[in-house]
Amino acid sequence: MTLNFIGLGVYDEKGITLYGLELAKNSDIIFLEKYTSIIPYLNIDSLEKIIGKKIIIIDRKFIEDGEIILKKAKDYNVSILTPGDPFIATTHIELRIRAEKQGIKVNIAHAPSIISVIPGEIGLQNYKFGRSATITFPDNYSEVPYDTLKQNLSLGLHTLFFLDLREDKYMSVNDGLAMLMEMENKRKENIITSDMLVIGIARVGGPNQFIKGGRISDVIKIDFGPPPHCIVIPGKLHFMEEEALIVFAKIDRELLKNRRI
Amino acid sequence: MTLNFIGLGVYDEKGITLYGLELAKNSDIIFLEKYTSIIPYLNIDSLEKIIGKKIIIIDRKFIEDGEIILKKAKDYNVSILTPGDPFIATTHIELRIRAEKQGIKVNIAHAPSIISVIPGEIGLQNYKFGRSATITFPDNYSEVPYDTLKQNLSLGLHTLFFLDLREDKYMSVNDGLAMLMEMENKRKENIITSDMLVIGIARVGGPNQFIKGGRISDVIKIDFGPPPHCIVIPGKLHFMEEEALIVFAKIDRELLKNRRI
Structure with missing residues (x-):
């Protein structure tokens, strides 16, 4: 199916774009990483309400390993929510390269970046x-x-x-x-x-x-x-x-x- | 009242953030400039429906002169929608400086920038x-x-x-x-x-x-x-x-x- 990288911007949960929100709403699994930066006023409960889905918080190792994410993205629509814009930190580029090499469709919802x-x-x-x-x-x-x-x-x-x-x-x-x-x-x-x-x-x-x-x-x-x-x-x-x-x-x-x- | 600079991102009307949408919905007057860049799939009718208000398209001279915008922003909530992020193009910085010098509250909704x-x-x-x-x-x-x-x-x-x-x-x-x-x-x-x-x-x-x-x-x-x-x-x-x-x-x-x- 798809792997969506969705930026949350720099300030609170309202930094997501309407496109990002649409991708998230159409996802089966939603991960969130918050180790690349801090979004000071991010309220995860409020973000779950806006999207209407449960959010799973993941750590650096989970993304760097990436195996579970890529495996799930073969059968489901998977989204990764990230601080700022998803590709200003280099962390996510490798995962995107691996996804594209495996034929998984990648969608990117950009967001305000620091x-x-x-x-x-x-x-x-x-x-x-x-x-x-x-x-x-x-x-x-x-x-x-x-x-x-x-x-x-x-x-x-x-x-x-x-x-x-x-x-x-x-x-x-x-x-x-x-x-x-x-x-x-x-x-x-x-x-x-x-x-x-x-x-x-x-x-x-x-x-x-x-x-x-x-x-x-x-x-x-x-x-x-x-x-x-x-x-x-x-x-x-x-x-x-x-x-x-x-x-x-x-x-x-x-x-x-x-x-x- | 306020002068809001609201970015629309780079691709279509879904590049606005939830914060930008909130500011726009609370506005009395909404201007849109589309001369600093092209948003290829921007549909203004659709954007008007999303915001629930009429959008007035303005040109470079209108912003550079700025008198009408600043005058209105003294009594009303005024928003300017812009391609990309509002302050990557230098065009809008001067207007923001003038607004702040006149004591008008400025809000900025950042958005994905090229x-x-x-x-x-x-x-x-x-x-x-x-x-x-x-x-x-x-x-x-x-x-x-x-x-x-x-x-x-x-x-x-x-x-x-x-x-x-x-x-x-x-x-x-x-x-x-x-x-x-x-x-x-x-x-x-x-x-x-x-x-x-x-x-x-x-x-x-x-x-x-x-x-x-x-x-x-x-x-x-x-x-x-x-x-x-x-x-x-x-x-x-x-x-x-x-x-x-x-x-x-x-x-x-x-x-x-x-x-x-």
Whole structure:
């Protein structure tokens, strides 16, 4: 029959599209994975009511193994609900390749992705973002974010940092900025300074989001509330991007003058 | 009252999210702009039935001027329906800035954007795309696409080309590739060769999409059917990206060997 990948967007259960809802309603089995990202206001009971079916929560291993999913999809309409857009995280591409190689019809219901939501909300041009990186917890310390930022800034590009998550532990904007400062302390290449312009973003994509930009030394003191959080460090700014940051990220106009980049 | 920006996604009227539908249903006035992109299977009658309200189609000037929209949004709930995600095209950012400066509450219903849909459908990593560019009609000839491609390839990055549109005239994959070849004929920097790997994409994001990759000399002969079309030229490929291109873009495995990049 079919294997449907259905995105839920970034904010709550209302991020599903009408096409996604239609696919889900026509499914015999509905799985949901919530390990690739957090949808802060997702209410699974409410989503079950909207779809009119029971939802089975699955973990990373279940998808990576994939055997049960592919076996069921031969005889039934099977849907996998995912945070964001189903194919921005690479996790699901392998499963889709295997399904298509086995002759299972795949349907995809795209949804808002953090990758397009963040630039839109803060008013930065999507195509001016360089590579993104994840700032990891200290027990899994990595300087990839530092190197990514260094390269993006040298090209004038913006950088989106995802923040590590693990079961019920989520990195905050504050901890993420502290990690970046720690990397600078180790590397001392003068990439990250305490007066650098950064934007902290929490629960993006719906009524309860919170976005605030400023100097690292100021933003690191702000309480952004519940997760998920992420951080953007802007590269070279177009005049309209500056205007947007002033209005959408409440950045002080003065801060945009005399930037190093 | 409020000004709502509501995305419709990339394929048909079912690309709206449940949140977008809720905002639209609570609106007093609903505008729709369809000049920033084409939604190939959008049925406005059907959309009016889904929302339960009349939709007023507006043009570029109406949004750029914006006076009537902002005036109405002071006393009513006003929605603007847009192709894709509302803030990937820069057109709407200025209107949002003006609204927020006037104290009008802005709500945003994100939706699938071509920017996240294309990488997902063809299986290329979103963050490995460099700048995108639009290949324009000959009467508005521009070599920006050539320079963009040159720069992206030098960084190993993928390139997404949008194809020009004007009222009822839409550039095809075939014409877009011919334009790129013509730029090479003029520039002669050996960036674009007839055996270069390209991917043609038509009506992406729903059941009737068509994706086919191969050498320019082969892809240029394929009929991709009705618009909208676009073109992707891959940069450096990860092993999993190669597998995805073979399955999702029907690229011959042999073609992926011995690529220059």
